[in-house]
Amino acid sequence: MNNPTPKPQSAASGSRTEAFFESLVFGHRAAVLAVLAALLMVLTWQGLQVRPEASFTKMIPGNHEFINNYMDYRQELADLGNVVRIVVESKEGDIFTPEFQEVLKQVTDEVFYVPGVSRDGMKSLWTPNVRWQEVTEEGFVGGAVIPNGYDGSDAMIARLKANVFKSGQVGVLVGNDFQSAIILAPLQDVNPETGQPLDYRELSDFLEQNVRDKYASDNVQIRIVGFAKVIGDLIDGAVQVVLFFVLAVAITFALLWLYSRCLRSTFAVLACSIFAVFCQLGVLNLLGYGINPYSMLVPFLVFAIGVSHGVQIISAVLHNTVKGADKITAARLAFRSLYLAGITALVSDAIGFTTLMVIDIGVIRELAIAASIGVAVIIVTNLVALPIIASYVGVSKGGLAYARANQDKASLVERLFARFARPAQAKAVLAIALVLCGAGAYYSQFMKIGDLDAGAPELRPDSRYNRDNAYLVENYSTSTDVFVVMAQTEAEQCVAYGNLVWMDQLAAHLSNVPGVQKVSSVADVSKFGNFGMNEGSLKWYGLNRNQFITNASVAKAPEGLINAECTMAPVLVFLNDHKAETLDRVVAAMREFNAERAPDSVEFLLAAGNAGIEAATNDVIQQAQIKMLIWVYGVVIALCLLTFRSPRIVLAVVLPLMLTSLLGQALMALMGIGVKVATLPVIALGVGIGVDYGIYIFTKVREALADGKNLIESYAYTLHQTGKAVAFTGVTLAIGVATWAFSPIKFQADMGLLLTFMFLWNMLGALVLVPAIAWLLRIDNLAAKPAVDNSASAPADQRIDAAVQSPVAAKKAETEPA
Template sequence: MIETIAAFCIRRRRPVAALIALLTVALSWFALHIEVRTVFEDMLPSRHEYVKTHQKFKDTFGGSNMVTIMLEVEQGDIFDPEVLEKVRTVTLGLREVSAVNPFQIISLASKKLKEVRASTDGIETRPLMWPDLPAGAGEIAELRQAVLRNPLVYGPYVSKDLQATLITVDFIDREVDYSKVFDEISALVRKVENGRVGVRVVGAPILYGWVEHYLPETLKLVAFALALTLAMLFLLLRTWRGVLLPLLAGAVSAIWALGICNLLGIHFEPLVIVVAMLITSRAVSHSVQIVNRFDDELEHIAEGSETSRQAARIALADLFRPGMVGVIADAACMAVVALSPIPMLQKLTVLAVVWVSTLTISAVILTPVLLSWIRRPHGTVHGVDLSPLLRGVLDFGLWMALSRFRYVVIVCSVLVLLGSGWYALKLKVGDANPGSPILWPQATYNRDSTAINDRFDGVDRLFVVVGEDGKEGLVKSNETLQAMNRFQRFMEVQPEIGGSISIADVVPVLNRTLREGNPRYEELGATAAVNGSLMAILESVSEPGDMDRFVDGHAANGSVTLMFRDRQGETIRTAMARIKEFIAANPLASGHWQLAGGLIGITAAMNEVILASQIEGVALALLVLMIICTMVYRSTVAGMLFMVPVIISNTLTFAFMAWKGIGMSINTVPVAALGIGLGVDYAFYVADRIKEEIAIGNTPEGAIRTSLHSAGMGVLVTASVLILSTLLWWASSLRFQAEMGLLMAIWLGISAMSALFVMPAVIYVFRPDFIFGGKESAVPGGGQARLQQA
């Protein structure tokens, strides 16, 4: 079948090339118009309990797209006409930002922050600084005192040193465009920021806005990586076909993948460009292997008019199986990610599987078809010959495989596998460091986050809901309010939680106000009747929407909001465990607790999904890979043999991630899954060439020597080129891309070393039957041709 396919493609090379060219041109239009953006809702595991709670209450108690803006001064305090005017300017300006929820803008200059006053004339509430600014020093002094008297403002919205104030704003999730929100808020900040007043801004729209802000830089890095790949291939292969055909294969696969995904309605996520580069590297690798094999076959074929066509047919036939097995393995391992309930990973899986599948056309078929038109080449395009150095590396691998040192190689490999596997168990799920792992610690966003956390309770929020739908007024009950109060005190013991707020904090303030401001009475009422009366008074003096942060419209559900100083995986797991511990130990007679909303809530959901599926996903990917190898080579031993480079490369890479504090998150899972397929690709070429040489009667030693000097040369060249080009990503302003580029380089390096130094030794020692037992069934292509010549 393989020989028939190869003969057909070369015999019908004109229509095959024309069809590929036509489809490439057609798909180019769709590829150029693919949408590049981040959709936050795609990151949510919609079936998870926490996400259901978040989606149900986000418009009332606050969503995951909340932005926090801090205005701060180094000298004096914020109670200054200039500073207060800037607070008001930002507050009013936020109303004009795209997709903003106007009812979720909270600051000193909004109607939401109020003071409750009681006198013989009655009870009244009035905004602290709305609609007008304080007119003079007297009113500013009165505003300062009102803030200091109000524990719901002093601390949560005005820092304890009075040198900073917060403005929080939430957005409508389904309408938010991160790039547009980032640009509009940045423009608003520039209007008010000066030498005296500093502005800090954090939140999911700002974070992902920074990602899109760096998109031009990312595209430059892609261009630099391609240029370096071009230069390295030119230096090492010394032929134009060895440079241009691999790059053409990568370009065609990218055009096909992006065009097809645009037709399927899938957008391109900026953060997954690392995955795209990783897949494109496979196209380059497959194409280089075919070019190398083409050059090898030219040396064994007598010169004639059909020389190039015959060499191209042999290269296609001989490398079709390892090339297709590599493509299928990469696609199958990536497809496992689709089992995750996170839409972003499911869409990314479709993109990756389509992209990997296009390598069948762009590299495995197109490269030999184009080679068939090349006249028999003579000489090289430059005089720098690095092949002796490359052959020296391959000869070292050959010595390791054929000498007694091969046993040392196997033993050391086992020890490395056990050691790295043990250390890899320390790999954390979720963010492993404070701040956002997407950006470097010194990035503006992370510095702003640290500054706000230093002055206030915390940037990131989680809300827990207590109550029950249909039970109007349940939150007013003494049991519910007391449970909220105990829950807050219990959770605030955790150091990473800076503070909390709920309706149970508001009622005591009103109780104190009614008692002439006596701080002794700043507590919940002793009975349900007292608390119910206080809640009723509070509602009577509030405007519609004032209580939305704390209770829903019928007081059937109330929220407790926790402020977090970081969102590391360990912090979130500890918090969720403590929440569940409290709920189990404090059952409610009426109503129930609902977990958990806000950015921390949905991050906890994503972490739990990844934690639950991480081991299963890796195990399933390995199982799929083993089944594919077993079916292709019709041997269970083949399935186990090809696990060797995969397990070595993955355990070492996971150990490196654990050592460097790179957590397993929604962004790293796809790279890890693709790495499983990546770990075996190089081994396919080396093992398949050994099998081919044994089939035509070569000795085991000769077969390994030929394989390393032929397929091994392609592995060494592509690995060297791709490792250097991926290391360029270390210059990225996005820490995630830099670290993933480093991980790609490590995966490529370990995979190549395993294929060149470990696999030949293992094959030579254990002599698997699927390689050494089938001499009577010669493989098609080059081996068969040379046997006939002999």
């Protein structure tokens, strides 16, 4: 072609807004690209500084009744909240040997000096706050479990053994088989040496290197459990996720090249999407946020969304170039035809992600912030920077030749999906969709809230942590899953006879709940005290109405069962596990007790302990999941309505998303995946990303309808323009997140499975169900009365022809005022 390089008709063929933005971006493209490059470099440098983080308080609801009650008595309940348990196990023989006791002493000393350990609450056979007590003819006698002057001799070992039996610590700090002993270490939220929040990864590494690796031997095995260790293992596993990100990039590179056969376009899309990830991390770092195990999926999502929109841009550039446009014109036309749809989709994504803020859990709110920032960055990197880069690098000869060779051929996507706009196939699709909707509604009712597995469900069942936890559950009487009810009274009244009776009745009530192992409180101490003060007569094993006798019976109550002001006494409920149904039964039984009996002198407050906090988290998630879906769909519907000005188009876009959400919930029920902190955001994220497909499809459908085509012709045109890009994006993203199935972190594998399903189903819904719903709603009638100004949406082929074939008119249009 001998015509001079034309310029596109910014003002003539588009609205004033489009003309303004197009002129702003491409009229000063070198300056814009330089500014963006400098900004991206600064944010990328900041992104490299971001560090993994985790916080106990961010994992729990911020304003739940249970949590508020726990926070009021947090100091008194220090050893029932964020606690690490180190189990020292003897592989040969029992714990009553000098060699084992020496190791136990050394490990206790080592843990005592771990930064962040609350030393006054630490317990071990070697700490002075673990004592023995017995009744003699002279009354109570007792002392520290480790005898004074202990030297490891046979006599001292014999005394130690007797003291352990008298201490009541068998099954608590000493294994029922006497082959192991526990060191219990409560943790603070702040490292007192640095004044910074406790670094759980650093703590976990310290315990591994200075406790497990240092003291484990052929005769001794070290096991470590607790929230901090779970988080440490999660962070270690999350770091490995970087490998999955690299694998996802490699897979995307290969598929992009197969799709375009143009290395320039492939590198441009990948570079912009990867820069979007680093910039998102950079903004987070500037705002003072880190990245925790639960927000590790956000970089994947940002990369995925970036690729999704980048493919649309490159597809449009390829198409425009094949039609004869030069590289600048092709890029400008791609920007003009897609920036409105792209911004609408990305704003829908961002606002949809911010709906997660309704969930009052810190890590989910940070995830919402991170995802929204990432989407905002994509607007700059993939909708602005990518077209400018394309205007410089253009399309390679190989890519252009491949596109020209296939321009008149119906792609596989066109051959497979064009038929679904026809009445017969549309009816069949709608019938299948109704069946799937019914199946999804049926199975989704079995979806559970909370953890459905014992141990740490975030990790694999065969992980070292879960093996350690299983050992502790099997060999100790008191579980690691503790539900704490706080008995609150007037000052100095927590051991009043009447209040102890209520605690005793509550213990009897809860002991009959399935899943409860044992219930303990200061009332049990009083019973034992009365028993001991009366020569061990079983007739005296009970509560005494004489307050002076009761006061004497609890005089040596263990630390933690009464607070200093005697206004609160915890009732400890040891559970078999922290599964959702177990917690639901305990909370229901507790509420039933309060409702039916409602004592005046004591108020039983829920709840503390790791199981109580888990129950509060489940409650928040149960209340928030419906609210979150209402918000995310409300935002998507409002933005689609604002963009297309047609309720029928909005229905066609949103109904497939709703079906995907319903089927996703059914899949969670069938696979035993509970709705919890890790999985709840996936539902909102799936909707946010899925809406992109429908918006891009209806942008092209509306173009064709405005050109006078019927629905069948319009959908065929849409598939030719963007259908291949939609299918490619869905498959590529699904393959990328499917690699998470190999993650050592179970909840990331679960999220990968759910996102893979949602990516594929959203893609299929857009290509199969959208045209069927469009036929049902008679959307082709909109062509006669367009609801919006469609001048900017004239079919791309006509705009390209005008730009390429009429350079004089284009030049004139370029000089006209916008």
